[in-house]
Amino acid sequence: MRTVSVNIKEHPYKILIDQHLLMGVGLELARYAKSGTKVALFTSKTVKKLYLERVVRSLKTSGYNVESFVLPSGEGEKKLKTVSEMYDVLIENEFDRSSFIIALGGGIVGDISGFIASSLYRGIPFIQIPTTLLSQVDSSVGGKVGVNHNAGKNLIGAFYQPKTVLIDPRVLKTLDPRELICGYGEILKYGFIKDLSFLELCINSKNIILDLKDIELVSDIIQRSVEIKAEIVAEDEKESGKRMVLNFGHTIGHAIEKSCGFGKFLHGETVILGMIAALKLSVVESGLDPQKANWAIGKLKEIKLGSKLENLDIEMALSAVRHDKKVRDGELNFVLLKDIASPVVVKGIELEKVREILIWLKNEVD
Ligand SMILES: NC(=O)c1ccc[n+]([C@@H]2O[C@H](COP(=O)([O-])OP(=O)(O)OC[C@H]3O[C@@H](n4cnc5c(N)ncnc54)[C@H](O)[C@@H]3O)[C@@H](O)[C@H]2O)c1
Ligand SMILES: [Zn+2]
Structure with missing residues (x-):
């Protein structure tokens, strides 16, 4: 046990x-x-x-x-x-x-x-x-x-x-394979924010995890994911600060989820898209090494999602981001990476930057 x-x-x-x-x-x-x-x-x-x-x-x-x-x-x-x-x-x-x-x-x-x-x-x-x-x-x-x-x-x-x-x-x-992909997206998130070798393990074992070929390995991966979440939550039960890093990939992810209409993409799928955007943004905003970002983006793009971004309405997605910003006291805070396993909350990102990233993402992923 x-x-x-x-x-x-x-x-x-x-x-x-x-x-x-x-x-x-x-x-x-x-x-x-x-x-x-x-x-x-x-x-x-x-x-x-x-x-x-x-x-x-x-x-x-x-x-x-x-x-x-x-x-x-x-x-x-x-x-x-x-x-x-x-x-x-x-x-x-x-x-x-x-x-x-x-x-x-x-x-x-x-x-x-x-x-x-x-x-x-x-x-x-x-x-x-x-x-x-x-x-x-x-x-x-x-x-x-x-x-x-x-x-x-x-x-x-x-x-x-x-x-x-x-x-x-x-x-x-x-479980439906699409639902497994959603969980896999959140698992990768833990790797990105906290543990490079865990991230590499999860990326290298993608098919074993998604096909549930080795239930012992899947159990190990669930255990490590839960350890990472538990550690973060124990430091900040009520989400006053540190727990924010768990939102890596979620700002743009939520915007896509909302603007495409709930149901088109599943939550975890939009987190995968949101992480691709956050990695790209991290290169310019928080100094993430472009080679590392490209490696990770390449791996995330290999995950097959249940829907396509071709119909993404950039303005609607931006308005969802703007709404998010209102909800969070007028500051647009992004969880980005200085390095893999080294997250940072960057405040005051311009909406224009987000628009550029969304346009890039739409072209990059389809
Ligand atoms: N509380 C939190 O911290 C937190 C964090 C992330 C997400 N959420 C919430 O979680 C919800 C999404 O949860 P979810 O992704 O588990 O989706 P879900 O609860 O809708 O489950 C997905 C589908 O799978 C079915 N299902 C469940 N277990 C199954 C199994 N073993 N075999 C076959 N079918 C099975 C369910 O009946 C359902 O139809 C959202 O409402 C989201 O807001 C909460
Ligand atoms: Zn999530």
């Missing part, structure tokens, strides 16, 4: 990574809750068919009183209405402050369930069992939970740490 400690001062917890961990959920819960405790198990329709049964069995075998609930799927359902309906169901079914919430699914299930856990009765204990690569290496770690608002993604939420995170890399076998 691999273990990663998340050393957040008030709420330290452990992330466990192991094949077949789904079958041991009951035993893991026994560290935190006595037999007979009521457990609300949230999942999605797809994950229910694939994995719910074995998790329920494990919980029942350990004596837990488990009820499962299917959350509606898709980014559009990650909203307060879903949360509110679930409050009704949980209260009606007499879940109380000593009950547990378990999220079994991707980032959407994790974010919604975590938000319910953070707010119902001012907080009830919560466990994450992430089942997509992106949720295993990113969204389940660090305690950000929440839902979307009509005005934008993730505008409503909280910082609420789980009791533990249980990662079973075997479940990735049923």
